[in-house]
Amino acid sequence: MTTKAKICGLSTPETVKTAFDGGAAYLGFVFFARSPRNVEPETAARLVEPLKSDFGRGRGVQTVAVTVDPDDALIDRLMATMRPDLIQVHGKETPSRVREIAQRSGVGVIKAFSVSSSADVDQAKAYETVAEQFLFDARPVEGSALPGGTGARFDWSLLQGRRFSRPHFLAGGLDPWNVGAAVAASGAPLVDVSSGVERGPGLKDPALITAFLDAVKRA
Numbered sequence: 001m002t003t004k005a006k007i008c009g010l011s012t013p014e015t016v017k018t019a020f021d022g023g024a025a026y027l028g029f030v031f032f033a034r035s036p037r038n039v040e041p042e043t044a045a046r047l048v049e050p051l052k053s054d055f056g057r058g059r060g061v062q063t064v065a066v067t068v069d070p071d072d073a074l075i076d077r078l079m080a081t082m083r084p085d086l087i088q089v090h091g092k093e094t095p096s097r098v099r100e101i102a103q104r105s106g107v108g109v110i111k112a113f114s115v116s117s118s119a120d121v122d123q124a125k126a127y128e129t130v131a132e133q134f135l136f137d138a139r140p141v142e143g144s145a146l147p148g149g150t151g152a153r154f155d156w157s158l159l160q161g162r163r164f165s166r167p168h169f170l171a172g173g174l175d176p177w178n179v180g181a182a183v184a185a186s187g188a189p190l191v192d193v194s195s196g197v198e199r200g201p202g203l204k205d206p207a208l209i210t211a212f213l214d215a216v217k218r219a
């Protein structure tokens with residue numbers, strides 16, 4: 001089975017192109033003011049424009065707007081500017097809020113779950129009819145300013161053997177050196193990385209992006 005990868009927290013044309021050229025299936029852009037990866041919707045619109053025209057034509061890469069408890073105004077602004085293929089919600093969104101976001105935006109929602117135990121993985125069941133995909137991420141340490149993009153890991157084997165009605169991502173502390181073991185231990189069909197391909201907070205490193213995507217191809 002081919003594992004697909006999402007590179008999250010992109011903010012420059014160079015790293016968008018590197019991720020695309022390296023074979024990423026999903027490109028993520030973060031809309032959360034406290035994040036070092038935060039971009040404005042208008043900036044993201046400019047970054048994804050080439051994907052919708054010249055070098056992206058025909059390859060089917062999916063753009064993802066990463067949000068935390070987004071209000072309607074942000075959803076509307078994203079759909080008027082960047083027009084993402086998917087909206088990731090990384091906060092405390094209920095199933096009914098996820099349904100509203102999907103209906104309002106007209107695109108699929110990736111619901112993220114903070115995981116530190118098997119019971120956290122069970123939460124996905126309640127979202128099966130409203131989310132298009134799931135993302136299992138490490139629970140951030142108490143008091144963390146960010147709900148994601150922290151580099152924290154969880155026990156990958158918590159996903160092993162689990163069946164979901166939606167495709168799911170493994171996220172949290174992945175990097176070019178551990179992603180092969182993470183895929184083997186979790187059985188996840190999709191993987192997501194942010195800080196593991198950075199040289200500093202919010203600074204994506206093209207060489208690390210390429211190394212990560214190459215490692216995913218070997219996984």
Ligand SMILES: O=C(O)c1ccccc1NCC(=O)[C@H](O)[C@H](O)COP(=O)(O)O
Binds near residue numbers: 028036090148
């Ligand atoms: O990356 C962020 O700054 C961020 C901020 C707020 C909500 C979500 C965020 N990231 C979401 C992601 O999908 C990350 O890729 C995921 O948490 C894994 O991050 P990392 O452990 O750094 O690889």
